Amino acid sequence: MDIILRTQHLKKHFGSVRAVEDVSFSVRRGEIFGFLGPNGAGKTTTISMILGLTYPTAGTVEMLGERVTPGHTGVLCRVGTLVGAPALMLSYSARRNLEALARLYPDVTAARIDEMLEQMDLKAAAHRSVKTFSTGMKMRLGLALALLNRPELLILDEPTNGMDPAGMHEIRTLLRSLADQGTTILLSSHLLHEVEQTCDRVTVIQRGNIIAQGIVKELLSSENVVRVRTSMLEQSAQALKDLAEATDIRTEPEYVEVRGVSSEQVLTFLVARGLAPREVFVSRPDLESIFLELTQKTA
Ligand SMILES: Nc1ncnc2c1ncn2[C@@H]1O[C@H](COP(=O)(O)OP(=O)(O)OP(=O)(O)O)[C@@H](O)[C@H]1O
Ligand SMILES: [Mg+2]
Incomplete structure (x- = not known):
């Protein structure tokens, strides 16, 4: 190089x-x-x-x-x-x-x-x-x-x-x-x-x-946030704890949020657990929010 x-x-x-x-x-x-x-x-x-x-x-x-x-x-x-x-x-x-x-x-x-x-x-x-x-x-x-x-x-x-x-x-x-x-x-x-x-x-x-x-x-991409819309919020959040690499699992009123994994991994995992979600989508933060998070963490 x-x-x-x-x-x-x-x-x-x-x-x-x-x-x-x-x-x-x-x-x-x-x-x-x-x-x-x-x-x-x-x-x-x-x-x-x-x-x-x-x-x-x-x-x-x-x-x-x-x-x-x-x-x-x-x-x-x-x-x-x-x-x-x-x-x-x-x-x-x-x-x-x-x-x-x-x-x-x-x-x-x-x-x-x-x-x-x-x-x-x-x-x-x-x-x-x-x-x-x-x-x-x-x-x-x-x-x-x-x-x-x-x-x-x-x-x-x-x-x-x-x-x-x-x-x-x-x-x-x-x-x-x-x-x-x-x-x-x-x-x-x-x-x-x-x-x-x-x-x-x-x-x-x-x-x-x-x-x-x-x-x-x-x-x-390392900061991808996967959001899962489901009628089984609590069960899904609980189950996702078993998914290796899943981090920062949070339950919001409308969805469960998880980091560190891809939307495909989340979908396959939940379906296999009998918790088929209504929708799985990726909320991709821009550098702006990553930057704010980083600068706030070290402030
Ligand atoms: N000649 C100087 N004497 C004293 N302090 C200085 C001097 N030059 C820079 N500083 C201080 O050093 C720090 C860094 O300044 P610098 O200008 O390198 O920042 P910057 O990242 O370029 O900021 P900006 O985005 O505002 O241009 C600031 O706190 C500034 O006040
Ligand atoms: Mg400058």
């Missing part, structure tokens, strides 16, 4: 403020990795350490095979970043912003600038002054700047902050197509549905510590 970024036991204290306590994760080549946490969880601080902008109190960052420290950031020329609002020259056009940055890169041609304007849907606005741009357009230009040098890894800190749903959708679609073309992406967000819809794997942090980590699909 090709690990493109690895943080090990990153910690950052600002005096008595424990911004980051212990953050270790690995990003694999080609994936969109979600870095999820509520406001103040330590996402931006972690990203600052990854980018060598802040000294860690402890821990290490390895990116594209090199150790990154504030004195050693050479590898960043292979990384595209967008942290906070994009740094744009507002009185310049989109094209001039790109041209100004292109001067720093020997390999970036005029054709590459055209390609980025096209890909970020800014062709029609290429000659307009950036101060007339909407938030979404500015963010797309920020992405164009971050991607100009064809980075292997793109690090984005809350790229959809302040955007409306249509703008967020556009960015999500763009990120997917970039990943499909081989760019690895680290995406931080406090928005669950954003991570759920965009990312392959996710790390959830709260108060500077990792509280969950995994494949987004598995995190979602």
Whole structure:
């Protein structure tokens, strides 16, 4: 497996403020990795350490095979970043912003600038002054700047902050197509549905510590709740205690709820016990409720 970024036991204290306590994760080549946490969880601080902008109190960052420290950031020329609002020259056009940055890169041609304007849907606005741009357009230009040098890894800190749903959708679609073309992406967000819809794997942090980590699909399916509608609520709940792996059996007025097992297992089991239910259905919580549950458990 090709690990493109690895943080090990990153910690950052600002005096008595424990911004980051212990953050270790690995990003694999080609994936969109979600870095999820509520406001103040330590996402931006972690990203600052990854980018060598802040000294860690402890821990290490390895990116594209090199150790990154504030004195050693050479590898960043292979990384595209967008942290906070994009740094744009507002009185310049989109094209001039790109041209100004292109001067720093020997390999970036005029054709590459055209390609980025096209890909970020800014062709029609290429000659307009950036101060007339909407938030979404500015963010797309920020992405164009971050991607100009064809980075292997793109690090984005809350790229959809302040955007409306249509703008967020556009960015999500763009990120997917970039990943499909081989760019690895680290995406931080406090928005669950954003991570759920965009990312392959996710790390959830709260108060500077990792509280969950995994494949987004598995995190979602591991929390499946099976609900059984039946006229024999008590008997069914009692019987389900014998079903191996069934956990958290709860009787509600309308149904029995059980976790840890599939709807097929529950149905087969109850029918075999002569407790054929009226209906068995899966209530699939979204990452939002899993996240709330996780953050409340550790609060
Ligand atoms: N330079 C600093 N000095 C003191 N405290 C800081 C500093 N930078 C961050 N913090 C604190 O560290 C904690 C983590 O902040 P951070 O900005 O990393 O969180 P975040 O997850 O990015 O939050 P948000 O979603 O609001 O952007 C917060 O309590 C914040 O106030
Ligand atoms: Mg932040």
